[in-house]
Amino acid sequence: MGGGDVPIGFGVVGAGTIGRVHVRNVAARSDARLCWVVDVDRSRASALGEAHGARIATTLDDMLADPAVHVVVIASSTDAHEENVLATVHARKAILCEKPIGNSLDGARRCVDAAQQQGTIAAIGFNRRFDASHRAVHDRIRAGDIGGVESVHIVSRSYEATPPAAAHRAGGLLREKGTHFYDLACWLAASDPVEVYAAGDCLFDCGYADYGDVDTAALTLRLASGALATFSFSRRTAYGYDETIEVFGARGMLQSERLRPRGVSLYRGPRVTADGIDANWYDRFAPTYAAELDALIAAVRTQSPGDPSLVDGLRAQAVAEAAIESLAQRAPVTIREVWR
């Protein structure tokens, strides 16, 4: 990549919600340059990319042939991820791939194998690791503040439910939402997943059942260290985007608590009423997407591996696939160690 002064060139594949986040963040940086926006729907790509001076395409070919592009952000639909990753590896560009890597463990494995053989700098879009609170919990665990991790509890409840068909296309509750949090648990506990048990049901929208999916789930994950992680997921809340972490250890307990963006409290009668949590995931996690780019650009500058890496993505996906099987079988399922 040469000197740190040359902006890093980016191509973004996928002009949907998350693609827009990446495009805005790349465009706002002085150390990066948005070169291409690719989407199967040219008008969607244009609407997003032209305002930022990017070139537009419906396939990856021209972008991958452009030597100005150093990094490809893969934010296309999940079922296109594998093809996009393999082509980008082949073109010897760095990768930031949105999660999950794909809809099958074998496909995800093929992506990781290709990137490893090629020595590709390949990061996975586990933005939660870049949240200042979550990361502080991680760092303080590593610093020994709570001793060995014995249990982890993670809540993730979306504000507005993704409709069943779209949820299914994105990978389903246990794969699309879940991978973020299986990764967090492994990262926080510094241990690999061993076995998962998933219980779940359609409690408010039986439409998810048409796709073998659920709207509510409780999971238990055993880690190699012996630590036990539990997860509580819901597709929607009546009070905002709800994500919290509690890590219990031999010497103490750490929380990444619910954050209130405003500090207003009203005392009246027998109650105190405070402003609640952020309404949606983006308000809550916007800074993490910029921090994710910081890390990736630093990796490209120093030619170090992406972190979190595609391998982390594969590990989380191995949990997801086992969780999906567990849900169907109503029994705990051993996780295939495909990431080793």
Next chain:
Amino acid sequence: MGGGDVPIGFGVVGAGTIGRVHVRNVAARSDARLCWVVDVDRSRASALGEAHGARIATTLDDMLADPAVHVVVIASSTDAHEENVLATVHARKAILCEKPIGNSLDGARRCVDAAQQQGTIAAIGFNRRFDASHRAVHDRIRAGDIGGVESVHIVSRSYEATPPAAAHRAGGLLREKGTHFYDLACWLAASDPVEVYAAGDCLFDCGYADYGDVDTAALTLRLASGALATFSFSRRTAYGYDETIEVFGARGMLQSERLRPRGVSLYRGPRVTADGIDANWYDRFAPTYAAELDALIAAVRTQSPGDPSLVDGLRAQAVAEAAIESLAQRAPVTIREVWR
């Protein structure tokens, strides 16, 4: 019982930790009278009972023959509960039985059958239901504040670990500690338990394994309503007695949060340091034991059933026995509906 002015006579069986709590609470009331303290160890019974003017015995016979005794509090060791309950039922006294009812589901069932045939007023010592915060959560759920319950998460972590042998005698983690919380989950969600999955391990003291027990556990309980309850248990913390409840529903979420007995905060450098939670369960829950007596005395006065009843105890114990089986089999276990 006649007029509300006559004090209710109490006999307390068992002069251990929890027996002492009941003796003190009965003795402090103007509407109750402590008549007997019974313990197999006469000196222990004397040490506790004489200060309060109670008569002393090593067996229940004389106490049960005493017409001044209206209520028997059974706080003996768990393996004596069944015999004590059956004798008390036979003597036509009201019962407050500590949990678990016994160490086997069949024994617990015999207790319930006997009490039901006799029409005994029989309460179970689920004192957590009388905690002002937990109860407020319950009452607000019933009032519709969060709509239908979809998930429940309960944390219970003791401050100081009961040693393995004593823990085993008391029923073990999933039975002695667990029954409180299975009951809370069912009570809060107003639903019966259907299936339980228990994961657990010895993470800090492998001595528990000698008794087939664990020091750390994560459980998932399916309720008949479809709601999913998760439980996170530990035998000890480094920061006090930790018990919290979170109930998530269609229209909102209710918490019984960690309570700080003091309101001191220190702002210095980049941190705020506050006084922590209560060190032990008794500091946290002392008022619940008095409230439990309030309820029982009211039940005796009005000849209404104990609430929570021995049947609630049996239901929770059915969960416990299935959880213990699940732990051994590493698979979810269907709960036997013995309480119906």
Next chain:
Amino acid sequence: MGGGDVPIGFGVVGAGTIGRVHVRNVAARSDARLCWVVDVDRSRASALGEAHGARIATTLDDMLADPAVHVVVIASSTDAHEENVLATVHARKAILCEKPIGNSLDGARRCVDAAQQQGTIAAIGFNRRFDASHRAVHDRIRAGDIGGVESVHIVSRSYEATPPAAAHRAGGLLREKGTHFYDLACWLAASDPVEVYAAGDCLFDCGYADYGDVDTAALTLRLASGALATFSFSRRTAYGYDETIEVFGARGMLQSERLRPRGVSLYRGPRVTADGIDANWYDRFAPTYAAELDALIAAVRTQSPGDPSLVDGLRAQAVAEAAIESLAQRAPVTIREVWR
């Protein structure tokens, strides 16, 4: 007093609200004995004292002549304090005097002089010093946690307004309520008061003005150390008894925050609604009255001075009298150092 085993004999003068608190607390102790209850209204004294086996009188004479009485709690109306204190000093009993010592600084000074000449163990009823949170703030300041104290802010807002005439009889806002908090400020900052400025008005009940009193006040107190204390008082709130302390120092800041007796929070829509603070001062401060007796009984047993002492009461009253003058003059007033 001889051996620690003999219960300390108490006489309580005044059978009003605060007298009842003391009577109950003395009666509940095993190391104290309630001997007399004195009130100008014999029926009121009887109603309170007979239930606890105390003797009853309408004047202090018989009580003071009774050698079984070691301590006299003076909870009579403020205008009777001076006469009661002087008689008790003369009878060589220990004293716990409710605040303020009296309605004039000269009278208060006479009480202190008499007690000092006689070597009387004389405590003042500044129960706030015994609050676990307030005391922890004090102890951590002394331990150096925040360095030198630079400013103090104290809020005290009653829940239900004392009606104007009764408020006047008790000493008025700046004297009856204020003395608690002037004392806290001096105690926390470990410094004497120098000058006070009081601003105040009748904002919700102009009836207080008939007595030269106000329902709302803001005060600034300069301490000899240079520290500045501010006070915000109100006669009533719409949300419970509100008392908080904030102490700012060179190295940090300490708070005695609002305490919530229950830990219930409801998340719904854009708000979090929690249970509020205690409704009244007694719910908030009940344990301080027992702790106050602990300290006094220990002082009597060891023949050490009462702490906080009548001199502390005099110091706080000197602030009160200056504050009342400041309110009338609309100018800061230098505090007379009568307590030296």
Next chain:
Amino acid sequence: MGGGDVPIGFGVVGAGTIGRVHVRNVAARSDARLCWVVDVDRSRASALGEAHGARIATTLDDMLADPAVHVVVIASSTDAHEENVLATVHARKAILCEKPIGNSLDGARRCVDAAQQQGTIAAIGFNRRFDASHRAVHDRIRAGDIGGVESVHIVSRSYEATPPAAAHRAGGLLREKGTHFYDLACWLAASDPVEVYAAGDCLFDCGYADYGDVDTAALTLRLASGALATFSFSRRTAYGYDETIEVFGARGMLQSERLRPRGVSLYRGPRVTADGIDANWYDRFAPTYAAELDALIAAVRTQSPGDPSLVDGLRAQAVAEAAIESLAQRAPVTIREVWR
């Protein structure tokens, strides 16, 4: 100004700390254009302005003659404000003037008179009004949530002390810091200031005394409504930038509490340790500067007066000048109603 599509042209006078904030915020907007950066130090102006494509000058003349400039942001040193405001008024541009308007009340009054005669859109840089929490408190007061305002308490403590000479040049503690908070109190209570009493001292750096200034202050402000406002100021803390508001009313109490940017808590031993508040005012209030521009641009688009206006700035300054006099005289001072 014509159609909403044309970007508003800005000139920024002053390339210091606060000038840089405005330059960055103007440059980041699509509805505004940064035309000029003016500073007496050309190199400082260039360093800031050129990166954003602005023209550079050391005096206002060319900028004021440029028809592309619609708004002048006056962020020069306080003693240049009056001259800058008058010139800008004369040039018929809109104004955003940093506070205080000037170092004398007469000068501030001349600015307001000129702007009013000319009908200038003139806003004052009271960015605190744009803080989401503070504004929510204001809006809920206006909505009647706490009834009539009876008392206000505002804390403002800087993190790092401005050295005495620089603090003096900026206006001193009671003028430079104070005007923000006098304005907040009047705005929240919807009432005008009547009388102020200021107590203060040099508690950690006697260098302030060389300029007649203090490092610590406590003020009491009477409002025309009868409400009492108190202020607690310090030049530095050991724990971050500390600003809170508490407004007490007849029907309830509203707080703008300390906000924690991260949600991390560690439970260990008898303490809970949480991440503290923002280290500096900019981290805490960055969004308010952008919101301030939103409001000003809207005012320019609709030709409505600036809000908060230069008149609000004059009112706050009248309080400041009286407070400074009070500090010197050690007596409350009536505020001159120069803003009417």
